[in-house]
Amino acid sequence: MPELPEVEVTRLGLLRKLKNKKCTGAVVRETRFRKPLRADLEELLFNQTLQDIKRRGKYLIWLFDRSALVTHLGMSGSMRVYLQADVEVQKHDHLDLIFGDLIMRYHDPRRFGFVAYFPDKESAFAMPELQRLGVEPLSEDFNSKFFYGALRQTSLPIKTSLIRGDIVVGVGNIYCSESLFLAGIHPKTKSNRISKKRVSALTDAVKEVLQSSIELGGSTLRDFVSAEGQSGYYTLNNNVYGREGQPCKKCGTLIKKVQIDGRSTFYCPHCQH
């Protein structure tokens, strides 16, 4: 499933190729998604310049001259830019947005993603799904003072508070395990029992894990125009995730796995408490 780092890498790649380009056409091959895709997208976007693409959580907000799109990659979606000369349509290539000789192609086998049209940017940003999101992990709003205050309000396990998305968005399952390891916090610790100092370490760890994943993703997608669909995660050097029964890289103790809210969570019983 595409996580925040992949969505951010997608955003950067799209912007690098398409910013300030005019939309000259659209080909809609499928309209049934989590939200229906407008079949008349070509008329709606024709001749409008793509001014910018913003991100909130795993949503991208595309800002055109007079309208906007909100897109989500769902479970299996990808968005890639191709030179029009190269394109052969594959199964599950549901939408092309055409920008002169470049094509943005949306591919989504499971169709849990969507591309939603809005007549202006205000209505796009007012979408209810965007209103419910917690703060951006890489923004200054996500700081130890804010995070400590939010965690005081709940006795849920810290793993749950991190992954729910109502305090901070985009910390997916792998990033939860990795951040908690870096901060030395056991994933089942009650959120309101963690000291200020340790919350501060966790805040830094979340930023570090996500930032390094984005950097790694950016480097793998250098040639974005012809990039193949990448799936999911860029953390190649996990400390704990997926390493059950293997020695901790810090202390040698064997890594353990527990289920929290039905999701696998990995930790070092010696380094995390």
Ligand SMILES: [Zn+2]
């Ligand atoms: Zn350890």
